[in-house]
Amino acid sequence: MISFKNTLINCQYCGQAIMVKAADAERGEIVCKHPNCGKVNLLNMQTCYDPAITEGLxxxxxxxxxxxxxxxxxxxxxxxxxxxxxxxxxxxxxxxxxxxxxxxxxxxxxxxxxxxxxxxxxxxxxxxxxxxxxxxxxxxxxxxxxxxxxxxxxxxxxxxxxxxxxxxxxxxxxxxxxxIPEPMLATYRVTSCFDADSTQ
Ligand SMILES: [Zn+2]
Incomplete structure (x- = not known):
């Protein structure tokens, strides 16, 4: 199971900020809701770990x-x-x-x-x-x-x-x-997304 926090990315086409929610992340794409844009942005998903884990070691x-x-x-x-x-x-x-x-x-x-x-x-x-x-x-x-x-x-x-x-x-x-033991790591796993531009 993945956990996903709502994330702001910049639309690759109009450059304006769009909010990515868990459902968008699961689909792997998001439609820009800004007027005169409406383009589909593909989402690059990456897994990382919440640094808060270090507080409990x-x-x-x-x-x-x-x-x-x-x-x-x-x-x-x-x-x-x-x-x-x-x-x-x-x-x-x-x-x-x-x-x-x-x-x-x-x-x-x-x-x-x-x-x-x-x-x-x-x-x-x-x-x-x-x-x-x-x-x-x-x-x-x-x-x-x-x-x-x-x-x-x-x-x-x-x-x-x-x-x-x-x-x-x-x-x-x-x-x-x-x-850090694997079972503990699993509970701090976070998936976040990046638009294609920001991962270059
Ligand atoms: Zn846009």
Missing amino acids: PTFGQLTYAGRPDLVYPLRFGKNVIGTGSDCEVAVERFQHGGKCYISRRHCTLDVTFDKWRGQLRYLVQNGAFDPAVNQHRNSLNGTYLNEVLLKDTEQIDVSEGNSIRLGGNDQFLLETYR
Whole structure:
């Protein structure tokens, strides 16, 4: 069963707004009701998922320090700044290597978003973080590696289940993603329509 919310589209012929209702969506076409038009618009239907689903999730995944299953850091929806600073969403220990810590106070950012087309959470990592003290993005001192590849400045890369994020030269964290269960997804499925022009 599909759920469909009334949607405004622009008529492909006269350009004026027309309201698409569930019955039109089921037929796959709508007749423009504007005077002197009356043309038939074909509807392109697409399925997506209501982002409200993220309000009911039990978890957004977590990071585990490699080799230390007891060091687990839960993630939240939205931006997770990872670093040794106590103001970070993911505040990690000052791990020492030869008496030195290689993790910056605000080292990298792991952004948890919702991909409404796939209906799954998306994880994006970026070196550095926004620093409210100077009101700009600042890179970490020793860099961030995703699966042993050094992230370039301003690069934002997808992180998948089991991938490793290494902060500075030494400390490795493994991502455990949260996969939204299929039965729950089904209840948030939404069908919307686009006129041929808007999908180009
Ligand atoms: Zn029209």
